[in-house]
Amino acid sequence: MEILIYDKAMQLEGLAVATIGVFDGVHRGHRFVFEQLADKARERKLISTVITFDRHPLSVVCPDKCPPLLTTLDERLQLLCATGVQRCVVLPFTEEMAGLAACDFMLLMRQQLGVKLLLTGYDNRFGHDRSAGFSDYVRYGQEMDMDVEALEPCNITEEDCPVSSSMVRRLLADGALDKVHHCLGRDYSLEGQVVSGEQIGMKIGYPTANLSPDTHKLLPKAGVYAVWATIGVDGPTLPAMMNIGHCPTFGGRPTTLEVHLFDYNGNLYGQTVRVRFVGRLRDEQRFADASALKAQLAKDQSDALQVLRADAEAQETVCGK
Ligand SMILES: Cc1cc2nc3c(=O)[nH]c(=O)nc-3n(C[C@H](O)[C@H](O)[C@H](O)COP(=O)(O)O)c2cc1C
Numbered sequence: 001m002e003i004l005i006y007d008k009a010m011q012l013e014g015l016a017v018a019t020i021g022v023f024d025g026v027h028r029g030h031r032f033v034f035e036q037l038a039d040k041a042r043e044r045k046l047i048s049t050v051i052t053f054d055r056h057p058l059s060v061v062c063p064d065k066c067p068p069l070l071t072t073l074d075e076r077l078q079l080l081c082a083t084g085v086q087r088c089v090v091l092p093f094t095e096e097m098a099g100l101a102a103c104d105f106m107l108l109m110r111q112q113l114g115v116k117l118l119l120t121g122y123d124n125r126f127g128h129d130r131s132a133g134f135s136d137y138v139r140y141g142q143e144m145d146m147d148v149e150a151l152e153p154c155n156i157t158e159e160d161c162p163v164s165s166s167m168v169r170r171l172l173a174d175g176a177l178d179k180v181h182h183c184l185g186r187d188y189s190l191e192g193q194v195v196s197g198e199q200i201g202m203k204i205g206y207p208t209a210n211l212s213p214d215t216h217k218l219l220p221k222a223g224v225y226a227v228w229a230t231i232g233v234d235g236p237t238l239p240a241m242m243n244i245g246h247c248p249t250f251g252g253r254p255t256t257l258e259v260h261l262f263d264y265n266g267n268l269y270g271q272t273v274r275v276r277f278v279g280r281l282r283d284e285q286r287f288a289d290a291s292a293l294k295a296q297l298a299k300d301q302s303d304a305l306q307v308l309r310a311d312a313e314a315q316e317t318v319c320g321k
């Protein structure tokens with residue numbers, strides 16, 4: 001996939017079929033859209049193009065209402081790459097961009113990005129003038145030689161509702177990992193730099209890498225999780241358990257993300273670790289003392305291993321098909 005960062009002088013070659021959105025999470029509903037994009041691209045011999053923003057528009061337009069995000073820009077681009085989309089244009093979402101009316105925005109797409117066909121949902125709205133809707137876009141399109149067609153509604157549902165980024169955010173806040181997996185078509189994951197903590201973990205026999213993820217990234221519900229942990233960009237992936245919480249046993253702290261990797265004994269400070277959330281084991285608890293916590297951690301380890309073994313077996317079954 002060709003990734004292009006928009007600038008005012010941009011003049012792309014070739015004619016495109018495009019769709020526009022944040023696509024936070026690149027969930028199954030989004031991928032259904034990209035399939036339609038690919039079909040149209042083949043049918044009309046156009047370049048399949050996703051137009052997205054470098055940040056969530058709400059972070060500029062109304063920061064108080066901007067939700068924590070399922071994916072960073074890097075994660076979104078990587079996931080988009082895997083969909084087979086040919087081109088992705090990333091628009092820096094500035095105040096100026098936010099001020100563009102839908103018609104001006106369409107003109108930009110037509111003149112600079114070569115968009116000949118725009119695919120949009122009936123209820124999708126873009127541009128400063130939120131009053132404009134699908135029939136207006138069709139009319140504007142006619143004036144600038146751009147076809148505008150409606151996307152088929154999302155056919156992937158969870159509890160009879162179409163999958164959406166906000167639904168996945170709610171499910172993560174509830175710790176409902178199975179449903180999250182269903183909506184995303186994969187496990188939720190996050191990456192963080194390993195920073196130093198209070199040096200208690202090593203003393204109780206469970207060293208934990210304290211992760212510092214992107215500040216916009218959504219954290220799943222507080223509690224203890226079975227995770228796969230990958231060290232660095234292409235380091236090993238190891239079974240692990242993770243706590244998201246406040247460590248009430250040791251007096252409480254601001255939210256920390258701590259991961260203990262099984263069968264590992266090395267220095268992770270300064271490295272990045274990516275965790276893939278496979279199962280939620282329990283809520284965080286306050287224990288009477290460190291040895292009571294330690295006993296629980298031993299049980300967590302065996303519970304986590306059971307969940308991760310089942311996950312590995314399920315993967316093998318899928319891959320072996
Ligand atoms: C899998 C796991 C589960 C944990 N569960 C709890 C818990 O229920 N209650 C709690 O107070 N701390 C819990 N902790 C956090 C430990 O208190 C924490 O790892 C310890 O304080 C070490 O902190 P440090 O890395 O800053 O030294 C858990 C840690 C892990 C890795």
Ligand SMILES: Nc1ncnc2c1ncn2[C@@H]1O[C@H](COP(=O)(O)OP(=O)(O)O)[C@@H](O)[C@H]1O
Nearest residue numbers: 196197198199201202207208209261267268269
């Ligand atoms: N199995 C392991 N899982 C996680 N971290 C480990 C492991 N073995 C060694 N480490 C190292 O130990 C550090 C954590 O030790 P800990 O005493 O919990 O200190 P801190 O409070 O700074 O996190 C990690 O950042 C990592 O560098």
